[in-house]
Amino acid sequence: MNTFPKYRGRMQYNCLSCSATFPADELLYTCPQCGGVFLLEDLNQDTLKQDNAKAWQERFDQRAATKNTALRGIFRFYELMAPILEEQDIVYLGEGNTPIIEASPALQKEIGGRFAYKNDGQNPSASFKDRGMALAFSYLKAMVRKHGWSEVLTVCASTGDTSAAAALYASYVGGAIRSVVLLPHGKVTAQQLSQPLGSGATVLELPGVFDDCMKVVEYLAENYRVALLNSKNAWRILGQESYAYEVAQWYDWNLDNICVFVPIGNAGNITALMSGFLKLHKLGIIKKLPRLFGVQSSHADPVFRYYAEDKTKRQFKAVKTTPSVAQAAMIGNPVSFPRVQKLAERFIEIGGEASFNVIQVSEQEIMDAMLTANRNGHITCTQGGECFAGYKKALASGLVKPEELAVLDATAHALKFADFQNMYFTDNFPADYQVKAKSELCNKPSLLLEQKVKDELSEEAFTLAAAQAVVTKLGLNKK
Ligand SMILES: *Cc1c(COP(=O)(O)O)cnc(C)c1O
Numbered sequence: 244m245n246t247f248p249k250y251r252g253r254m255q256y257n258c259l260s261c262s263a264t265f266p267a268d269e270l271l272y273t274c275p276q277c278g279g280v281f282l283l284e285d286l287n288q289d290t291l292k293q294d295n296a297k298a299w300q301e302r303f304d305q306r307a308a309t310k311n312t313a314l315r316g317i318f319r320f321y322e323l324m325a326p327i328l329e330e331q332d333i334v335y336l337g338e339g340n341t342p343i344i345e346a347s348p349a350l351q352k353e354i355g356g357r358f359a360y361k362n363d364g365q366n367p368s369a370s371f372k373d374r375g376m377a378l379a380f381s382y383l384k385a386m387v388r389k390h391g392w393s394e395v396l397t398v399c400a401s402t403g404d405t406s407a408a409a410a411l412y413a414s415y416v417g418g419a420i421r422s423v424v425l426l427p428h429g430k431v432t433a434q435q436l437s438q439p440l441g442s443g444a445t446v447l448e449l450p451g452v453f454d455d456c457m458k459v460v461e462y463l464a465e466n467y468r469v470a471l472l473n474s475k476n477a478w479r480i481l482g483q484e485s486y487a488y489e490v491a492q493w494y495d496w497n498l499d500n501i502c503v504f505v506p507i508g509n510a511g512n513i514t515a516l517m518s519g520f521l522k523l524h525k526l527g528i529i530k531k532l533p534r535l536f537g538v539q540s541s542h543a544d545p546v547f548r549y550y551a552e553d554k555t556k557r558q559f560k561a562v563k564t565t566p567s568v569a570q571a572a573m574i575g576n577p578v579s580f581p582r583v584q585k586l587a588e589r590f591i592e593i594g595g596e597a598s599f600n601v602i603q604v605s606e607q608e609i610m611d612a613m614l615t616a617n618r619n620g621h622i623t624c625t626q627g628g629e630c631f632a633g634y635k636k637a638l639a640s641g642l643v644k645p646e647e648l649a650v651l652d653a654t655a656h657a658l659k660f661a662d663f664q665n666m667y668f669t670d671n672f673p674a675d676y677q678v679k680a681k682s683e684l685c686n687k688p689s690l691l692l693e694q695k696v697k698d699e700l701s702e703e704a705f706t707l708a709a710a711q712a713v714v715t716k717l718g719l720n721k722k
């Protein structure tokens with residue numbers, strides 16, 4: 244059964260600006276001719292149509308149960324990902340195959356809609372970035388093997404999660420590969436900072452925001468020999484397409500009536516989702532595209548602003564961001580915007596005007612939504628809260644019907660963003676976030692007895708006093 248596939252593709256980089264193409268056996272970040280961004284294409288892909296939709300669905304479904312780790316994660320969809328890699332190149336750290344959890348019945352009732360969270364925080368470094376890194380590092384490993392390189396310095400700028408993922412995969416692969424990450428000082432959470440440090444990466448910080456770090460990385464990419472791992476890297480986008488394949492597979496390859504919500508930061512994720520769904524559609528593996536909703540905070544909303552304009556007047560303008568709780572998406576000049584533009588056009592051509600939407604939400608709505616979801620058994624980060632806030636808004640405005648099923652991307656694990664939860668619970672947000680705590684969403688621990696009391700009592704007496712304090716606090720009745 245699940246032996247490694249024989250199919251091999253013929254992959255090339257396609258420049259979205261000047262249409263130049265380059266063979267994929269070269270490590271390229273942006274177009275050497277014009278600096279434009281790439282999407283990767285498999286020129287043999289049409290031959291996959293020799294097998295019908297049912298055959299592909301069955302093949303992918305069978306692989307869902309495989310114990311061959313090279314086919315267990317994102318490479319379950321090997322033929323649609325990077326079918327130029329060999330089995331020995333594939334790096335698997337348990338990424339992908341994340342669960343879709345139906346929203347708690349109480350929460351669905353409360354908001355009057357049907358929705359579920361896809362928990363991408365259950366990836367190894369606790370965010371969806373692992374999908375792209377698993378592919379990028381598999382490709383790098385193949386390149387090192389083929390060219391016999393003795394050292395590869397991987398570099399990325401990050402709002403926190405890219406560096407956590409890059410550092411994790413680099414530390415696992417080891418050998419010639421070393422990881423350097425560039426972070427905006429004080430703009431990633433303590434948990435996110437602990438991740439690349441723990442993985443042993445070289446962690447560099449700069450004053451400013453993500454967009455400042457990105458410019459430095461771009462300069463390095465142009466002038467020095469480094470492997471760039473930001474989402475301009477087309478291999479990462481390809482790996483992230485697995486999210487779309489998993490959503491389709493979960494719903495038995497029928498996406499009728501399904502809406503997918505994703506936060507937009509650098510716009511790599513929404514690019515990957517569109518590219519992935521379009522690929523499935525082109526091969527006939529799905530008959531209908533889902534409806535797609537990008538969500539942005541009003542503190543970092545260049546993509547929303549672009550699509551809010553009348554079609555004839557649209558002009559992309561970068562925005563200056565202001566502090567956002569959706570910190571991983573706090574980006575004013577998304578590098579993948581040209582990809583979004585191109586793919587959204589295609590998406591609308593096939594799925595109709597209603598198939599592509601961008602929604603804007605406030606910081607307050609994001610925090611309230613995240614806390615509400617988590618009080619109902621979910622484990623979403625602030626960006627997942629952003630999706631939920633966007634979904635509520637879309638429901639309220641009639642853009643999404645209650646009978647449609649919304650799949651919200653919980654892009655990272657709640658634990659990574661505990662700092663924001665804490666700021667809310669202590670009503671301590673700096674003014675520029677524009678978030679005030681609502682008491683009904685707050686929670687805090689109660690200290691039942693002082694240390695002094697413990698010092699004065701015997702062990703037994705302390706246990707009794709503590710138990711009595713619990714009884715009083717909870718108003719317990721005797722048996
Ligand atoms: C990177 C990231 C985003 C933004 O995704 P883009 O691909 O940059 O649009 C959203 N949420 C989390 C948790 C992230 O790490």
Ligand SMILES: [Zn+2]
Pocket residue numbers: 258259260261262263274275276277278279
């Ligand atoms: Zn070009």
